[in-house]
Amino acid sequence: MSSITPEEQLHIIQSGTDTIVPQDLLLEKLKRGTALNIKLGVDPTAPDIHLGHAVPLRKLRQFQDLGHHVTLIIGDGTALIGDPSGRNSTRPQLTREQIAANAQTYVDQAFKILDPEKTTLRYNSEWILDLKMEDLLKLISNFTVARILERDDFHKRYTGGLPIALHEFLYPVMQAYDSVVIKADVEIGGSDQLFNLLAGRELMEKMGMEPQVALTLPLLEGTDGVRKMSKSYGNYIGLTDEPNDMFGKVMNIPDELMVKYYRLASTESVAKIDEIEAGLAADELHPNKVKRALARNIVAAYYDEAAAEAAEADFDLKFKAHGFPADAPVFDADLTPGEDGMVYFAKVIVDAGAAQSVSAARRLIDEGAVRVNGEALAAKSYNLAPESLKGAEVQVGKKKFFKLA
Numbered sequence: 001m002s003s004i005t006p007e008e009q010l011h012i013i014q015s016g017t018d019t020i021v022p023q024d025l026l027l028e029k030l031k032r033g034t035a036l037n038i039k040l041g042v043d044p045t046a047p048d049i050h051l052g053h054a055v056p057l058r059k060l061r062q063f064q065d066l067g068h069h070v071t072l073i074i075g076d077g078t079a080l081i082g083d084p085s086g087r088n089s090t091r092p093q094l095t096r097e098q099i100a101a102n103a104q105t106y107v108d109q110a111f112k113i114l115d116p117e118k119t120t121l122r123y124n125s126e127w128i129l130d131l132k133m134e135d136l137l138k139l140i141s142n143f144t145v146a147r148i149l150e151r152d153d154f155h156k157r158y159t160g161g162l163p164i165a166l167h168e169f170l171y172p173v174m175q176a177y178d179s180v181v182i183k184a185d186v187e188i189g190g191s192d193q194l195f196n197l198l199a200g201r202e203l204m205e206k207m208g209m210e211p212q213v214a215l216t217l218p219l220l221e222g223t224d225g226v227r228k229m230s231k232s233y234g235n236y237i238g239l240t241d242e243p244n245d246m247f248g249k250v251m252n253i254p255d256e257l258m259v260k261y262y263r264l265a266s267t268e269s270v271a272k273i274d275e276i277e278a279g280l281a282a283d284e285l286h287p288n289k290v291k292r293a294l295a296r297n298i299v300a301a302y303y304d305e306a307a308a309e310a311a312e313a314d315f316d317l318k319f320k321a322h323g324f325p326a327d328a329p330v331f332d333a334d335l336t337p338g339e340d341g342m343v344y345f346a347k348v349i350v351d352a353g354a355a356q357s358v359s360a361a362r363r364l365i366d367e368g369a370v371r372v373n374g375e376a377l378a379a380k381s382y383n384l385a386p387e388s389l390k391g392a393e394v395q396v397g398k399k400k401f402f403k404l405a
Helices: 006-014 023-031 051-065 096-110 133-140 152-159 166-182 191-206 243-251 255-265 270-281 287-302 305-320 345-351 358-366
Strands: 019-021 037-042 069-074 119-123 186-190 213-217 370-372 393-396 400-404
Touching: 006 023, 006 051, 019 023, 019 191, 023 213, 037 051, 037 166, 051 069, 051 186, 051 213, 051 255, 069 096, 069 166, 133 166, 166 191, 186 191, 191 213, 243 287, 243 305, 255 270, 255 287, 270 287, 287 305, 345 358, 358 370
Parallel strands: 037 069, 037 186, 069 119, 186 213
Antiparallel strands: 019 213, 370 393, 393 400
């Protein structure tokens, strides 16, 4: 167990959390001096994990570093129902084959964060799919329809006249049953999971057990700083992104989200993050340096320090020193001149995939966002001499580079 006091542990655990229900019970459990069983249940409905998905995994690792044990439940049984949290329609049910494939990919990525020696991996199909009808009826009798309809998403769908499939009512009951089976001390989930976590507390009490503590974490905004991180929004940072891409994406987040990313997505100590937050508030720290340190930390967490340093150097080459990356693709463009002896360069940019249309390429040139051999093109420089383009290094905007053959 950790040598730090229960109160110090609680301060670390509180960092970045939304709610802890009830907090005094958590402190009481910590004071007992024995390793707690911390539960996270995940449904393998999608194979790839991004930093937003990793937020609860980071909190689990924090508990592990404090000496506690984690039970990671792969909800291959509940995934057959589909989590209705935050949904305004019934979630499509996955096949067992889809669930199994997604689960393996999820586990592989989760252990980039978790300590395998302090993690028990369970699949809730072990107990959910073996429930007899008599046992299932006894289990669901602990909840009323009125209680289930208190869930915000169910309430909205019910009052809005939208359909709720009967099997969806089983989801919070089954998730609660997971807590009973593994005897959870604490269950972690997103802020949209609070009802399910409290249902676990309720069921444990009704079965004569000490109830778990419900700990929720906020959703992490994506690189746009507005919407939650999601692959469908294109604002995500994937755990399997290449180091250079990962570093660059972190550098793109708004400054006001830096502290939140430190608390939810980094491996930095809570004490250090507290110092960073105070330093930024007092204008004693430069935001760019703080963000660079954050980007290095996140890359190192999924790769290593050497990869983080190389990614920072690549970032500087591209965006700070206006250098040209050695691995930029070579594009064999049609440089045949027109009747005026010039090449219509705006079309070359489109053909290279660096702009969606000729008008967009012309606009980029007019904005000074196109460089040829390190020099920004002047406005209206849509036509260039063919000899100036042979083997030229072209940069379009901040992130697109190609070399002409």
